[in-house]
Amino acid sequence: MTADRTAAIAPHIRAAQILLPCTDLAAELKFFTGRLGFKVNLIMPADSPTLAVISGHGVTLRLESRARSGNQTPLHLRLLCDLGALPAGTADELTAPGGTRIQLVDAQIPLIVPDGTQEFVLARGGEDAWGVGRAGMQYRDLIPSRLGGRFVASHIRIPTGGPVPDYVHFHKVRFQMIFCKSGWVKLVYEDQGDPFIMEAGDCVLQPPEIRHRVLEASPGLEVIEIGCPAVHETYADHNMELPTGRFIPGRYYGDQRFVHHVAAKAHWTAWRQPGFEARDIGIGAATDGLAGVRVVRSPQAAKAEVAAHGGEFLFFFVLRGALDLSGKSIGAHLLSAGDSAAIPSDAAYALATAPSAEFLEVILPDFA
Template sequence: MSQTAEVLIRCDDLAPTLRFFTQELGFRIETIFPADDPKVASLSGHGLRLRLEPGVGEAGTLRIPLESEGSQPRSLAAPNGTRIEFVDPDPPIEVPPLQSEFIVTRVGDGPGAGEGRAGMLYRDLIPGRLGGRFIASHIAIPEGGPVSDWVHFHKIRFQMIFCRQGWARLVYEDQGEPFLMRAGDCVLQPPRIRHRVLESSPAFEVVELGCPALHETLADHAMTLPTGRLDRERDYGGQRFLHAVAADTPWTASAYPDFEVRGTGMARATAGLADCRTVRPAGATGFSATPFAGELMFGFLLAGSASLDCRGAHALGPADAFVIPAGEAWGINGASADLELLQVELPA
């Protein structure tokens, strides 16, 4: 016989609280005692089992999903003090207003990488998060091997991953069999697409950028990946999945004289929301960029060194990052021959 776990809630006066939970909230009584003067009761409802008992525990808070579309969130207080919150089970994404800022983040600056989800090491590339609108992380898996990940998805407006070194085996909802993402490759993760990281090489590193900075990661224990389907044109919240393979993408002339660029096709996949490219020298050691008028101009040195020209000169090396505020002129000088600069822009 299976047993159900109970959440203990303090209740020193059972009768009015029992009426509230059964009549107002729709719970049903499972057990109650003693019969002549009830003090303890177990109730079930809304996927929960509660135990109301005097003298122990706390009154607590219950969050109950709204059952009908269009209902407004609200709260109630039970006679025993328990707070009842009726909440939207799938609230809309909140994208905070942009707080523009000039940022240079070097490898040696600030705290080191901290352990995040699935044992991955996260280094923050935009410490101020631009008012909570964007997050950028330099993520590493030093040892390699199987990754303790699970099928999950993100409630996001935008999220991309660019592989700096090593490889990882990934699998995505309705995008065929697992595949390898290698150095130079880029993946766009559209909103709510289910996915999983299966394994990685040692010294695996990626740059991940998302909007908003604070977003939910939700497990989907009901889905098994791969799904056995392949739908390259499937729409996920107005975007399509993208795996841009560096080995299949030629370098072409850049808007910066004597530099060349390798694109990703992200502008098309995001319907103009974002773009991502890698830039490298092709004879020159610097360029002056036209001021960008959009939300975000993010740069990350994949390799090599250079000086960033914006509000002065800033020496940059491998794995250093920067953000240029909207409308400000900037440029690169003294680029080494092996410089590779990752650029991400929103909008495209």
């Protein structure tokens, strides 16, 4: 079936049912309605039922009385539960009379952040480093090792602009930020007013589980996205419409606040090393020190003193110009625009730049 034919069918579909053959319809109905709380939607014939449609917990099942073939694999049904509230001794897996396996799993899956590793990672911005990701977007993995699963850093671009086929969704994360390197992207966030344009130099902090949607992008859009943990869940929210019609700038999502940093309105102040200045994205204040994000520049050629960090993550991405990065344990490297580096904890390093160099700095935890 062609994609065009499938698209023509989709608008006319009204419901979906999962077919569940069973040899004893009465026993199956008793189990699903009595023990699991499903409701009967349809049953026939009335005098001697052989078919029933039941629904519950977001699933519709079509129970059909028929002989079971010997090689038929039983259906496996997962029910998301408040496991802590279930009666003591409740098994985590049940079996229906017809053999269907019912697995009871926790609806609130805890966020797991791996301990991670510390290592020096250098990524060069060559054209051969790009791969195709979801929705036709092109990805460049800036930390292939993911530092033991604790962090992911991606350089993402969309060569052709226009509407983005996105939907309202949210991420189960500890930390996530997006920095616009070039072009522009139109976004909308839960309780943060109308859709807005994020332009080159702008940045957003996406607090845990804030609903949002990407609407449109310019040709040649490029963003830097950094998240923790590296592998995290993305959920669709089909019940929320954005914008919500509300603007609550101080709202907390978990223990973080949304940040939309606009480069054109930013103020430059002295960085922690002489000869450099920075504009603070505001993420340190919005995360209570969990993370710090700054754009750093050197109006003149500058060389920083030898330094080190004792945290879990330090990352530089060169936006323009050149950055000379060196250290006893990491070697000497000249980074050009598009290159990046992750610096391990306690590794001494020094920076030197040519005039007008500019780079993005991300730190966890934040420090001035």
